[in-house]
Amino acid sequence: MRRMREDYRPGSKPRPESPFLIRRMTREDLPAVMDLEKASFRNPWSFELLQRELSHDWSVIFLLEEPLPEGGKRLLGISIFWIxxxxxxxxxxxxxxEHRRRGVGWELMEATLAEGRTRKCSLATLEVRKSNEAAINLYKSFGFRAVGVRPNYYVDEGQPPEDAIVMVLDF
Ligand SMILES: CC(C)(COP(=O)(O)OP(=O)(O)OC[C@H]1O[C@@H](n2cnc3c(N)ncnc32)[C@H](O)[C@@H]1OP(=O)(O)O)[C@@H](O)C(=O)NCCC(=O)NCCS
Incomplete structure (x- = not known):
């Protein structure tokens, strides 16, 4: 196992040996973020929606990048959240x-929750597809617990609707 989730402490900083860099998204990142969205979701966010999100005071978009040996950086992950x-x-x-199971999602969630704690939040909430085992495991590793179900929350063309699990983490 890459590392022990049990080591997680609320508000802990990313591990010093982390090879990743996390920063806030800017308008220049829109094309790369759109590519990542399309590769990741059945219903990716549109260019317009992402652009609008950047202008909202309550919205934060973190990008996780990996420095490349030849210089430059590669975008590996994204987290979008509201405070x-x-x-x-x-x-x-x-x-x-192609970069899953390397700890990217975990580092993004840690940065997301750390931002919330810094900004004096007392809880975190989210919805996740009932079938999304990878994401549910990720959230559970931070202590999120399932508190309810939104029936038929996700509606995809040509697919039966899918329930959302509502998860909460108290800080
Ligand atoms: C969910 C997602 C973000 C996880 O990202 P990731 O970078 O692969 O996750 P990590 O490598 O940091 O894994 C952290 C933990 O999540 C869980 N996990 C991640 N992928 C998993 C999988 N395929 N199956 C089961 N558990 C998984 C594990 O508990 C893992 O810890 P471990 O590697 O020590 O076992 C990624 O699978 C993804 O982008 N999915 C498509 C988009 C999506 O569904 N997002 C969530 C809904 S908003």
């Missing part, structure tokens, strides 16, 4: 398909 009153609401976490 409203004392709540972090996680809307979107995605890792580029």
């Amino acid at each position: 409203v009153h004392d709540e972090v609401h996680v809307l979107n976490v995605a890792t580029a398909p």
